[in-house]
Amino acid sequence: MTGAAQPTPSAPSPAPSRLAAAVRSTPVGMAVIVLALIIVFGVLSPNGAFFRISNLSTITLNVAVTMLLAVGTTFVLASGELDLSIGSNVVLSSVVAAQVLVGVSGTYDQVRVGEYPNLPFGIVAGTIAGIVAGMAFGAINGLLVIRLRITSFIVTLGTMGIGTGLAYVVSNGLNVPNVPRVLQTGFGVQKLFGIAPYPMIVVLLISAVLWYALRSTRFGLHTLAIGSSREAAERAGIRSSRHILVLFILMGALAGVAAVLDLTRFATTNIGGHQTTALAAIAAVVIGGTSLFGGRATIAGSMVASLIPVVLGTGLVILGVPSFYQLIVVGAILIAAVFVDQRRRERLSS
Amino acid sequence: MNKRLKYLTLALGLSTILGSGSVFAAGEKIEFVAGMVGIPFYTTMECGARDAAKELGVSLNWQGAPQWDINLQMPILEAAIERSPNGMVLAPNDPDALITIVDDLVKNKKIPVVTVDGNLNKPVDVQNMRTDNLTAGGLAAEAMAQAIGGEGTVLIVALNPGVVGNQQRADGFLKVLKDKYPKITVLPIEYPGSDQNKAAEVVAAAIQAHPDLKGIYTTHSNAAVGTSSAVIGAGLGGKVKIIAYDADPQQVRDLKAGVYDALVVQSPYLEGYNSVKLVTQILRGEVDPSKLEKVAYPPMVVATRDNLDTPEVKKGLYVDACP
Numbered sequence: 001m002t003g004a005a006q007p008t009p010s011a012p013s014p015a016p017s018r019l020a021a022a023v024r025s026t027p028v029g030m031a032v033i034v035l036a037l038i039i040v041f042g043v044l045s046p047n048g049a050f051f052r053i054s055n056l057s058t059i060t061l062n063v064a065v066t067m068l069l070a071v072g073t074t075f076v077l078a079s080g081e082l083d084l085s086i087g088s089n090v091v092l093s094s095v096v097a098a099q100v101l102v103g104v105s106g107t108y109d110q111v112r113v114g115e116y117p118n119l120p121f122g123i124v125a126g127t128i129a130g131i132v133a134g135m136a137f138g139a140i141n142g143l144l145v146i147r148l149r150i151t152s153f154i155v156t157l158g159t160m161g162i163g164t165g166l167a168y169v170v171s172n173g174l175n176v177p178n179v180p181r182v183l184q185t186g187f188g189v190q191k192l193f194g195i196a197p198y199p200m201i202v203v204l205l206i207s208a209v210l211w212y213a214l215r216s217t218r219f220g221l222h223t224l225a226i227g228s229s230r231e232a233a234e235r236a237g238i239r240s241s242r243h244i245l246v247l248f249i250l251m252g253a254l255a256g257v258a259a260v261l262d263l264t265r266f267a268t269t270n271i272g273g274h275q276t277t278a279l280a281a282i283a284a285v286v287i288g289g290t291s292l293f294g295g296r297a298t299i300a301g302s303m304v305a306s307l308i309p310v311v312l313g314t315g316l317v318i319l320g321v322p323s324f325y326q327l328i329v330v331g332a333i334l335i336a337a338v339f340v341d342q343r344r345r346e347r348l349s350s
Numbered sequence: 351m352n353k354r355l356k357y358l359t360l361a362l363g364l365s366t367i368l369g370s371g372s373v374f375a376a377g378e379k380i381e382f383v384a385g386m387v388g389i390p391f392y393t394t395m396e397c398g399a400r401d402a403a404k405e406l407g408v409s410l411n412w413q414g415a416p417q418w419d420i421n422l423q424m425p426i427l428e429a430a431i432e433r434s435p436n437g438m439v440l441a442p443n444d445p446d447a448l449i450t451i452v453d454d455l456v457k458n459k460k461i462p463v464v465t466v467d468g469n470l471n472k473p474v475d476v477q478n479m480r481t482d483n484l485t486a487g488g489l490a491a492e493a494m495a496q497a498i499g500g501e502g503t504v505l506i507v508a509l510n511p512g513v514v515g516n517q518q519r520a521d522g523f524l525k526v527l528k529d530k531y532p533k534i535t536v537l538p539i540e541y542p543g544s545d546q547n548k549a550a551e552v553v554a555a556a557i558q559a560h561p562d563l564k565g566i567y568t569t570h571s572n573a574a575v576g577t578s579s580a581v582i583g584a585g586l587g588g589k590v591k592i593i594a595y596d597a598d599p600q601q602v603r604d605l606k607a608g609v610y611d612a613l614v615v616q617s618p619y620l621e622g623y624n625s626v627k628l629v630t631q632i633l634r635g636e637v638d639p640s641k642l643e644k645v646a647y648p649p650m651v652v653a654t655r656d657n658l659d660t661p662e663v664k665k666g667l668y669v670d671a672c673p
Contacts, residue, residue, distance in 0.1 A: 055558040062551045173388035189583030266575050317555035323541045
């Protein structure tokens with residue numbers, strides 16, 4: 001963390017050495033836990049099925065959208081805010097993206113029989129529309145938070161319902177029909193060199209940029225400063241309201257990207273879905289070591305922690321654990337993982 | 351004065367006619383509380399209900415929550431009762447939670463209630479119309495056995511435990527496989543809920559764990575979407591056979607394209623049409639509710655690429671919007 005020189009009270013004091021600090025950090029702890037889980041599942045699974053490249057790469061595909069949203073949520077939490085509406089933002093943005101994509105790709109009579117004469121143009125327009133819709137959603141969240149001075153928990157709880165309702169209104173309560181399946185077969189489930197799923201590549205590229213932004217730019221520094229103490233940040237000359245607005249728009253843009261990725265993955269919208277998405281993203285961020293109350297944040301931690309539920313879900317199915325027990329085991333391991341990491345950091349720093 | 355009164359009467363009469371939505375409305379008000387809205391299955395049911403209402407001249411109010419959730423359905427049901435209807439059709443989201451309310455409606459308030467799609471654990475309604483899920487599951491099992499050649503490993507992707515109708519789809523499937531196809535191994539049932547992503551996750555894992563996996567039976571459309579995504583992603587499209595439930599427009603296209611190998615087609619149109627018709631007939635004294643069978647099963651079919659164009663199958667397919 002480069003924030004040592006700034007007046008940010010709760011930022012951790014500079015460690016004696018970078019290595020020691022890294023070992024003590026939650027991302028590393030979580031990475032160890034994820035690796036341990038992978039090894040355990042790999043050893044226990046029949047024929048080492050869990051170790052197969054195709055399995056590991058499918059896990060990354062399954063985690064892509066949650067990971068992207070967790071990265072965005074890291075910024076939001078870092079500034080001391082919360083966004084509960086990202087699931088409904090994803091749904092609304094995917095509906096907008098799908099409608100524009102289908103509408104631009106061909107006339108109704110063409111698309112209903114599976115012909116898409118303007119498909120490339122439709123994909124570009126749909127992608128842009130989805131991201132713009134997500135940003136607009138985020139901008140509304142941000143404006144409500146800074147202008148009405150209502151806590152973001154309440155604002156986004158409200159817009160969560162509004163967004164879902166709007167998605168039903170826009171889609172007339174139906175999943176957008178006639179989404180071209182080639183989105184799925186050509187991109188959504190495709191893997192570069194047969195290994196790296198395309199959606200995951202998109203997520204990693206965006207995450208890398210945001211990781212750098214949080215760690216090494218003034219933008220990231222200001223985010224953490226606001227999360228530590230908004231008053232202090234204001235006194236230091238940071239325009240916190242504008243910054244928070246930008247963060248919500250960023251979160252919205254990522255929800256828009258997630259919506260487009262989701263659309264390519266399933267070749268349909270999912271208007272009844274994403275109800276636990278916000279919770280999953282926030283959980284990954286907090287488990288990864290970001291403070292729920294702002295000021296301390298780690299993108300790497302969020303990314304690693306978002307892997308845990310999917311690794312568990314996949315591993316337990318491969319082991320043949322009946323689905324009722326899967327729920328119990330997943331919950332127990334989540335709690336245990338955080339506990340182990342906490343103890344480890346306490347021991348190392350004492 | 352007299353003239354004025356006439357105009358007033360005319361205006362009132364006109365507004366009644368316009369307000370009721372049908373020139374022939376005899377005035378019976380029927381509330382239809384759907385199991386959920388937003389899926390072609392219920393849209394098709396709505397089309398059936400509206401067609402019946404139009405033909406019989408009753409006013410129909412169609413309401414439903416966007417999700418299958420008893421906590422969301424309860425306020426909608428309560429509001430429907432507040433509108434003091436003459437009769438009601440209800441697709442109960444829970445087999446137990448609504449028994450008291452329906453019992454009170456039928457016995458004390460003298461409002462005939464027909465239930466559709468889901469059912470109540472105690473038959474306090476005048477009739478229940480639903481898919482015979484056990485038989486449907488059996489039909490799916492036959493289709494599966496045919497698709498995979500009578501042997502191999504298959505997986506069932508269901509909804510949530512405790513959803514009786516959905517569980518029966520799995521049970522009927524299991525029973526037929528057990529009785530008639532001993533060479534088919536069935537993996538433990540997976541319950542991803544209505545989450546496509548989770549369905550894709552469990553199917554992807556099952557493909558890894560069982561290289562001999564030959565077929566997947568999905569008991570609802572979100573499971574089917576997640577399953578097909580995972581199967582195509584594993585490069586096994588067409589090799590791992592998918593038998594899906596329901597016949598949404600997109601699913602029918604996917605059946606043609608080879609993503610699915612058979613679709614179990616329920617009869618939502620008939621459930622909507624027949625239920626509104628029955629309630630109306632009871633209200634008009636044409637049917638004696640005490641002489642009704644407690645359960646009626648509308649007919650259903652299994653659609654495959656071979657029989658998709660036969661009129662019998664074609665007319666059962668679901669729609670995105672009423673024609």
